[in-house]
Amino acid sequence: MVVSDTTRRLNEAATYAVLIVLTIICLFPFVWMVDTALKPLSEVQSLHPTLWIAHPTLESFHRVLFQTQFPVYFRNSLLVAISTTLLTLVVAVFAGYALSRWPHGSITKTVGSALLLSQMIPGVLLLVPLYMLMRQLGLLSSYAGLVIVYCSFTVPLCVFMLKGFFDAVPPELEQAAEMDGCSRLGFIYRILLPLTGPGILAAAAFAFINAWNEFMFGYVFINDDAHRTLTPGIMMFKSANVTDWGGLMAASVLAVVPVAACFLYLQRFLIEGLSAGAVKG
Numbered sequence: 001m002v003v004s005d006t007t008r009r010l011n012e013a014a015t016y017a018v019l020i021v022l023t024i025i026c027l028f029p030f031v032w033m034v035d036t037a038l039k040p041l042s043e044v045q046s047l048h049p050t051l052w053i054a055h056p057t058l059e060s061f062h063r064v065l066f067q068t069q070f071p072v073y074f075r076n077s078l079l080v081a082i083s084t085t086l087l088t089l090v091v092a093v094f095a096g097y098a099l100s101r102w103p104h105g106s107i108t109k110t111v112g113s114a115l116l117l118s119q120m121i122p123g124v125l126l127l128v129p130l131y132m133l134m135r136q137l138g139l140l141s142s143y144a145g146l147v148i149v150y151c152s153f154t155v156p157l158c159v160f161m162l163k164g165f166f167d168a169v170p171p172e173l174e175q176a177a178e179m180d181g182c183s184r185l186g187f188i189y190r191i192l193l194p195l196t197g198p199g200i201l202a203a204a205a206f207a208f209i210n211a212w213n214e215f216m217f218g219y220v221f222i223n224d225d226a227h228r229t230l231t232p233g234i235m236m237f238k239s240a241n242v243t244d245w246g247g248l249m250a251a252s253v254l255a256v257v258p259v260a261a262c263f264l265y266l267q268r269f270l271i272e273g274l275s276a277g278a279v280k281g
Contacts, residue, residue: 030256033253034253038053039056039057040055040246043055061253065254068237076228079143089204092158097166097192100167101166119157123153127217141227143227146221154210162200164199169191177190201266208259213259234248
């Protein structure tokens with residue numbers, strides 16, 4: 001079908017118009033959050049709020065960083081997210097390798113079905129059973145309890161992600177490595193992981209962001225400031241009678257910016273990894 005230049009230009013203009021509108025919708029909450037964080041208290045509480053900042057100030061950021069427990073919350077979230085990511089990758093690499101190389105085994109079929117079934121259960125339904133389990137194990141208000149719970153949600157999807165990447169590595173390459181005296185662990189460490197680097201990075205980013213942004217389990221399982229993570233910690237700026245909107249928005253910006261910056265830097269590798277794992281061959 002032949003399309004005229006005018007029709008093509010109109011289609012492109014409509015496409016870009018829709019994309020621009022969607023971009024504005026997606027970015028507006030973040031812009032408003034930054035805008036509120038930079039406003040003084042008098043402008044934040046104005047009856048006629050606008051995006052214009054008459055007297056920009058960093059007072060809210062200074063208060064959040066030096067007069068609250070925000071640095072402790074940030075450190076806790078960083079520790080929990082990194083631990084979750086590392087543990088998830090260790091389990092997902094070996095589980096994904098097993099599912100990839102022995103897909104028809106009875107054990108791998110059972111494990112694969114169990115992992116798939118776990119993704120169909122909403123996390124909120126597991127809140128009470130997991131809380132009782134963590135209480136019996138003495139892991140409430142601890143980093144270990146959060147890491148275990150987070151891994152239970154990140155491992156299944158990461159296993160299937162990495163299985164798709166490992167499927168793309170031909171078995172003949174492994175056979176050649178074995179003929180050269182390379183062990184199975186040596187093949188995984190020296191050959192498989194470097195070849196599937198973008199996939200490993202994509203799985204790591206998913207696990208890290210999932211643990212960094214999680215709120216419900218962190219809010220319920222942690223009851224002391226020493227172990228409280230970032231997302232529940234931000235709720236401390238909102239009380240029953242007063243809400244510190246400037247501090248709340250400043251803390252939210254500080255929580256979002258590191259992850260957003262890392263994602264923007266790694267997006268090329270993430271897209272490459274996700275697209276590479278989407279097909280087999």
